[in-house]
Amino acid sequence: MDISQTYERVLEGIEEVCQKTGRNARDIKIIAVSKTFPVETIRQAYDAGLRVFGENKAQDFRDKAPLLPQDIEWHFIGHLQRNKIKYVVPRAELVQSVDSLKLAEALSAYAIRNDKIQPVLLEVNTSGEDSKFGTAPQDAVDLFQRIAELPGLSLKGLMTIGPFTDDAQTIRNAFRSLVKIRSELEKYIPENKLAILSMGMTHDYKIAIEEGSNMVRLGTAIFGARRR
Numbered sequence: 310m311d312i313s314q315t316y317e318r319v320l321e322g323i324e325e326v327c328q329k330t331g332r333n334a335r336d337i338k339i340i341a342v343s344k345t346f347p348v349e350t351i352r353q354a355y356d357a358g359l360r361v362f363g364e365n366k367a368q369d370f371r372d373k374a375p376l377l378p379q380d381i382e383w384h385f386i387g388h389l390q391r392n393k394i395k396y397v398v399p400r401a402e403l404v405q406s407v408d409s410l411k412l413a414e415a416l417s418a419y420a421i422r423n424d425k426i427q428p429v430l431l432e433v434n435t436s437g438e439d440s441k442f443g444t445a446p447q448d449a450v451d452l453f454q455r456i457a458e459l460p461g462l463s464l465k466g467l468m469t470i471g472p473f474t475d476d477a478q479t480i481r482n483a484f485r486s487l488v489k490i491r492s493e494l495e496k497y498i499p500e501n502k503l504a505i506l507s508m509g510m511t512h513d514y515k516i517a518i519e520e521g522s523n524m525v526r527l528g529t530a531i532f533g534a535r536r537r
């Protein structure tokens with residue numbers, strides 16, 4: 310299958326789950342996760358109609374973006390070290406993976422120095438897996454409120470990576486815990502700062518949409534299996 314066909318399949322899959330749950334497919338934003346793929350492949354995805362891409366490594370993000378059309382919207386979705394902020398902020402429409410106050414403060418300082426307001430999401434580790442980044446769920450409400458006060462940043466919502474399992478109920482529970490954090494935050498935080506709920510990848514995006522996701526990050530479903 311070429312990318313226009315895999316993309317078509319993704320659109321059908323989203324349409325199907327939206328119909329089932331009474332949601333509008335237009336409310337679900339697709340991030341094409343192009344990590345590990347070369348710019349030629351990303352170009353094919355662009356030609357198929359995709360316009361929003363996600364990378365998880367700061368150097369790749371820095372190196373690929375200038376080689377591709379300028380109207381691409383780039384999201385950074387990986388763990389970000391503070392010394393690599395400079396590779397990411399200049400081109401990032403959204404940094405989805407803010408996972409500590411230290412990182413948020415460093416992003417804030419960099420954005421101010423460079424006259425930018427950087428949109429960000431707080432990443433929450435809803436699966437409890439040690440291998441995953443993201444703040445612990447019990448710290449999320451407090452951390453979100455602190456980040457919301459930092460200048461130079463525009464907090465837009467929450468992101469999580471579902472657990473690494475085939476068990477649908479375990480995945481669903483993780484997504485529900487993120488929705489619960491958002492509900493809790495609604496008591497303190499204006500709605501525009503909670504607009505985005507980024508959850509769902511290739512193997513679990515349908516469950517994520519059923520649970521309220523409005524941003525899915527799809528790599529394999531669009532580009533096929535990664536080699537590294």
Ligand SMILES: *Cc1c(COP(=O)(O)O)cnc(C)c1O
Nearest residue numbers: 342365386510511526527528529
């Ligand atoms: C790799 C990655 C994805 C996409 O994974 P697929 O299973 O290939 O869809 C989504 N989000 C993050 C943060 C990733 O690192």
